[in-house]
Structure formats: structure tokens, C-alpha cells
Amino acid sequence: MRGHRNDLLLAAAVLALAAAVWLFFSRPGGDGAWAVVTVDGAEVGRYALDEDRTVTIGETDYNVLEISGGRAAVVEASCADHTCVRTGWISREGETIVCLPHRLMVRIQGASGGPDAVAR
Numbered sequence: 466m467r468g469h470r471n472d473l474l475l476a477a478a479v480l481a482l483a484a485a486v487w488l489f490f491s492r493p494g495g496d497g498a499w500a501v502v503t504v505d506g507a508e509v510g511r512y513a514l515d516e517d518r519t520v521t522i523g524e525t526d527y528n529v530l531e532i533s534g535g536r537a538a539v540v541e542a543s544c545a546d547h548t549c550v551r552t553g554w555i556s557r558e559g560e561t562i563v564c565l566p567h568r569l570m571v572r573i574q575g576a577s578g579g580p581d582a583v584a585r
């Protein structure tokens with residue numbers, strides 16, 4: 466049983482390295498997807514779906530974009546129709562949330578294709 470402890474240490478080191486590599490490659494560009502926000506067709510921001518956060522876009526006319534658990538949604542908005550809020554959560558490549566009154570659009574970009582993404 467000599468060397469057993471060293472094997473464990475080695476295994477732990479390999480696991481830690483694998484985790485580090487995985488974290489590195491799962492950043493945007495790998496599996497990472499973005500929520501791209503445009504207003505009037507101009508990009509105003511892009512947020513990685515793997516980082517939970519809440520962003521307020523605009524001031525008087527605002528949309529609150531929430532990113533949580535790899536999904537994005539407009540959870541609050543000052544627009545009249547609230548279509549953007551009712552759209553709910555999006556997470557797949559090409560899905561969009563549109564706020565017509567604010568000319569705002571949130572689009573998912575770079576998501577790895579699941580079964581639903583094939584039939585586009």
C-alpha cells in the first residue's frame with residue numbers, strides 16, 4: 466500500500482487541473498453563450514449567461530435584464546405593454562426578447578446547439 470497517499474494527491478492534482486481547464490474553456494467562446502442587448506439596432510451590451518447578474522438598461526425608459534442559471538429574462542420594464550416581461554426566460558441560440566416601445570432587443574448568441582436548436 467506504499468504510495469497510495471501519493472496516488473490520491475496526484476489524482477487530486479489532476480482533478481484540479483481538469484477543473485481549471487474546464488473553467489477556462491467553458492468561458493464564452495466555448496460552451497458559453499451571451500445575451501446580446503441592442504437598442505435601436507445598436508449593441509449596448511453583452512452579458513455572459515454563465516454569470517448571474519441583474520442589469521438595468523436605460524434610465525427613464527428602463528428594462529431590467531436578469532441573468533440567472535444560464536438563462537436571461539426581462540423581469541421588469543417601464544414600457545406600456547410589458548410584452549418583453551411576458552416573454553419570460555430565453556437561453557437557446559437565436560431566441561429573442563423584444564421590447565417594441567423601447568426599441569430594445571435581447572438575443573441569445575453562441576449557445577451550443579441543443580435538440581431544439583437544430584430545427585431552425
Ligand SMILES: [Zn+2]
Binds near residue numbers: 547565566
Ligand atoms: Zn417592454
